[in-house]
Amino acid sequence: MKTGWILFCILIATSGTVAQTTYYVSLQGDDSHSGLSEAQAWRTISYAASSESPVGPGDTVYIKAGDYGDEYVVFETSGAPGAPIVFEGYRETPGDQPDLNWAYGINMETDASVMPLLDGADRTTGTALDMEERQYLEIRNFQIKNYEVGIYAPYAHHLLLENIIGMYFGDQTAEYDGRGIALGPSASHNDLFNCTIYNACAEGISIEGNKHYLQNCKAYSDDYQHGDEGAMDYYIHIAGNENTLVGCYVERVGDLPHVGHGIDLKTDCENNLLLNCISKGMKYDGFELRHRGVKYNILESCIAIGCGYGIRDGASFNQIKNCKSQNAVYAIMFYDTSEDGGAQYAGKHNVFENCIFENATDAVINFLAYEEVSPADSNTFVNCLFYGGDYLFNCDRENNDNAMINCIVANVDNYYRTAYDQDEEYPLNFSFAYSDFWDNGFSAPTGTNLLTSDPQFADADNHDYHLQPGSPCIDAGTSEGAPLFDFEGHERPQGNGIDIGPYEYTTSSGVFDEHAADGSIRLYPNPCTEVLFAACPNVEFPAIEVFDVLGRRYTSYVHKTQLDKTTIRLDLSGLKRGAYIIKAGGFARRIYKW
The missing domain is CATH 2.60.40 (Immunoglobulin-like)
Incomplete structure (x- = not known):
């Protein structure tokens, strides 16, 4: 009786566990082998991923470095919660975490001796890794090139993609073709870490669905030889809700035929977070909020280099916080196109706070003439800095009830112009309060509690816009609508009132230090x-x-x-x-x- 009870307890204790088996794939293998050791490895990744193989939930498949040619891998088996199926590339020893050290302009080639390589040989056709409707798969350490699509995962959930290097996707003569990594439609809860895409024609990384997480993912394009069709259109494209991007980077290298959309939120996109992301070299929109379903998103601590922020086709109720634009043609653009129902409104109730817009080569804020005539209204800039630029405003679109509060405008040549890209003259309808206009080529506009004093930046020539002791901007702002924290995360106010500009005057160090100034916390x-x-x-x-x-x-x-x-x-x-x-x-x- 005791023996039966012990067996029963063992059965209960182990009923929720999943057997874990390790399998191997190498160029020296054979799909007729057991796959249970390196000596008995399978030959193809396709076999390991198919339903014909014994691979199941909880198993790991190690794939040795080498050129696996033009395999079209279709994953036919899903993992399970707590028991994912892992497909992991390795160099010499399983689990050795190979690193290609791919870096644009330095080391840009694939190397099959470092990680497994899939080379489709024809970028106009085929998908390297097809994970349609799969769940709980982890794919690590792969190189992919010369397919129409690198990774395709519609209706897929709980995937992990890590250390994927992909390049050369899509027909360079087709109107819109080629994607590096495409999750969706209707995908969710997928994670991407350290993935890089180079020269995909249409889309570098495309995320459709909800609750995806991307960290340290990159997309580059430098294809100037094949016109609009060859240069990348969307570098990172998001269409869904509650997605998070952290530390992602996109770059359009050179003056490519396509203007490029850097990091783009489009169609129905709510409650997404972009944190510490960088977009470089786009013609206009480094970060683009596009369509009326794009609402309640946060861009924080992002930088647009040589480009700016586009609010278009009705994107509204978004927050752009602690962000920068440097040397853009236009730092901020509001416009409306025939997309998403045509003319209604360009964008409204968007808030820019603690942002720094430096040295726009044309207009800092552009109410842009485009396909549709519609207003941009009720957008607010609070505790921002506008430094440098030819014009503060270009008014080629109706604009109403927009406001600047607690802002500094300095070193801008002209106030505004209209009838620039179209014939109708639009007045500027912008209110100004508790802001400082200094060293501009125009007189300060009419407003409430405006200053015309030197803000006394620490070192503007070297982009240090902290306020020095004695600055007239200290304690001169209003608390109404002011952000709780400044550009560096210091709590507002530090003194008797809110300061004007993105930096609250303080004697303590920035928030990114581990220690407080006095070492107390x-x-x-x-x-x-x-x-x-x-x-x-x-x-x-x-x-x-x-x-x-x-x-x-x-x-x-x-x-x-x-x-x-x-x-x-x-x-x-x-x-x-x-x-x-x-x-x-x-x-x-x-x-x-x-």
């Missing part, structure tokens, strides 16, 4: 995943509060454990990925949860 690691530690060795530990970047309190979602007198453990597993502010007494720091 330390947060680590930052960025973090599930756990953050707060150390306060010099003083009694103050109460800790947690806020998101909109100022909403999330303290109740964080479990705090006092480890000793000086250290607290913060369990952040109840928070979504993104940026948060940790406040403790007079201390405030921005932290990132990946």
Whole structure:
């Protein structure tokens, strides 16, 4: 009887487990082998991914470096929750984490001796990795080139793609063809880490669906030889809700025939977060919010280099926070096209806060003439800096009820122009309050509590726009509508009132330091995943509060454990990925949860 009870307990204890088997693929293998060792490896990735192989949930398939040619790999088996199927490339030893060290302009070639390579040989046809309707797969350490599509995953969920290098996708003579990585339509909960796409004609990385996470993904294009069709159109394209991009980078290299759309949110896109992303070299829109379904998104700490921010076709209620535009033709453009129902409105109720717009070569804010005649209205710029530019405004579109609050406008040559790209003259309808106009080629406009004084930047020639002691902008702003934190995450106000401009005057260091200025509080690691530690060795530990970047309190979602007198453990597993502010007494720091 005792023996039967023990067997029953063993069965219960193991009923939820999944057997885990390791298989191998190499160029020296054979698909008739068992696949259970390197000596008995299979020959093709296609076989390992097919339903004919024994690979199932919880299994790992190691693929040795080598040129696997023009395989069209169709994944026919899904993993399971807690038991994904892993397909992982390796160099010499399974699990050795190969790194191609691919870097634009330095090391741009594939190398089959480092990671497995799929080479379709014809970029006008075929898909390298087809994961349609698959779930719980992890794909690591692959090189892919010369297919129409690199990775295709419609209706796919809970995939992980990591360390994928892809190049040369699509017919360079077709009107719109070729994608590097395409998740969707109707995909969700997929993660991309350290993936790079080079010269896909239509789309570098395309994400359709909800709750995807991209970190350190890149897209480049430098194909100037094949006209509009060869140069990349969309570098990273997002169409869905609650997606997060962290530390992603896109670059249009040179004056390519296609103007390029850098990081683009289009169609129905709500509650997405773009954090610490960079778009470089696009003709106009480094970051593009496009269509009336694009709402309630946050762009934070992003940089547009040689390009700007496009609000078009009705994108509304979005926040652009702590972002920069440098040397764009137009730093911000509002316009409307025949897309998404035609003329209605260009964009409204978008808020730019703590942003820095430097040295636009034409107009800083462009109400652009385009296909449709419609207004841009009720957009607000608060605690922003507009430094340099030919014109502050170009008015070739109706504009109403837009506002600047707590802003600095300096070194801009002209105020505004109209009838530039079309014949009708549109008046500028913009209100100004608690802002400073200095060293411009025009007189300050009419407004409320405006200054015309030197803001006393620390070193504007070297792009340091911190306020010096004695600046007239200190404490001269209004708290109404002002962001809770400044460009560096310092809490507002630091003095008797809100400062004008993106930086609150303070004697403490920036939020990206682990230590406070007096060494009293330390947060680590930052960025973090599930756990953050707060150390306060010099003083009694103050109460800790947690806020998101909109100022909403999330303290109740964080479990705090006092480890000793000086250290607290913060369990952040109840928070979504993104940026948060940790406040403790007079201390405030921005932290990132990946």
